[in-house]
Amino acid sequence: MVKKREAFEFGDSSVKAGTQESVKLPAAKLYNDTPMELHVEVFHGSKPGPVLLVCAAIHGDELNGIEICRRLLSRINAKTLTGTLLVVPIVNVFGFIQQSRYLPDRRDLNRCFPGSPKGALASRLANLFSSQLVKRATHIVDLHTGAIHRENL
Ligand SMILES: [Zn+2]
Numbered sequence: 174m175v176k177k178r179e180a181f182e183f184g185d186s187s188v189k190a191g192t193q194e195s196v197k198l199p200a201a202k203l204y205n206d207t208p209m210e211l212h213v214e215v216f217h218g219s220k221p222g223p224v225l226l227v228c229a230a231i232h233g234d235e236l237n238g239i240e241i242c243r244r245l246l247s248r249i250n251a252k253t254l255t256g257t258l259l260v261v262p263i264v265n266v267f268g269f270i271q272q273s274r275y276l277p278d279r280r281d282l283n284r285c286f287p288g289s290p291k292g293a294l295a296s297r298l299a300n301l302f303s304s305q306l307v308k309r310a311t312h313i314v315d316l317h318t319g320a321i322h323r324e325n326l
Pocket residue numbers: 231232235283316317318
């Protein structure tokens with residue numbers, strides 16, 4: 174008898190093998206008490222394998238990776254997937270809303286890892302991302318783009 178693959182426990186969700194689920198991790202609150210969440214698409218493949226994390230917009234003004242994530246999401250089928258795929262199209266949700274590379278306090282999220290649960294906003298977001306996503310992944314693709322007035326070759 175073939176043993177069924179265990180579910181992928183993530184956030185408040187239990188993603189069964191061969192299925193996909195959108196999971197929201199509470200990140201912080203805006204100044205007006207509006208909750209902000211980290212949106213994670215979890216594809217838990219039918220067959221065991223590596224855990225790949227693909228993320229974009231750690232810098233909130235680097236938009237190309239968001240579209241790459243969107244296209245990736247449209248092509249993945251958890252039923253035929255080997256391993257687990259975690260996709261976070263927008264890591265710096267605060268910077269993205271403000272069309273800014275940085276967080277509202279001008280901190281660069283990319284310089285705040287692994288972060289701290291009691292630090293500033295950037296440090297807390299980095300801590301959430303590190304503890305919930307980076308530690309779960311065996312491989313990571315972190316998408317960046319040349320920011321405004323900057324060329325990355
Ligand atoms: Zn970047």
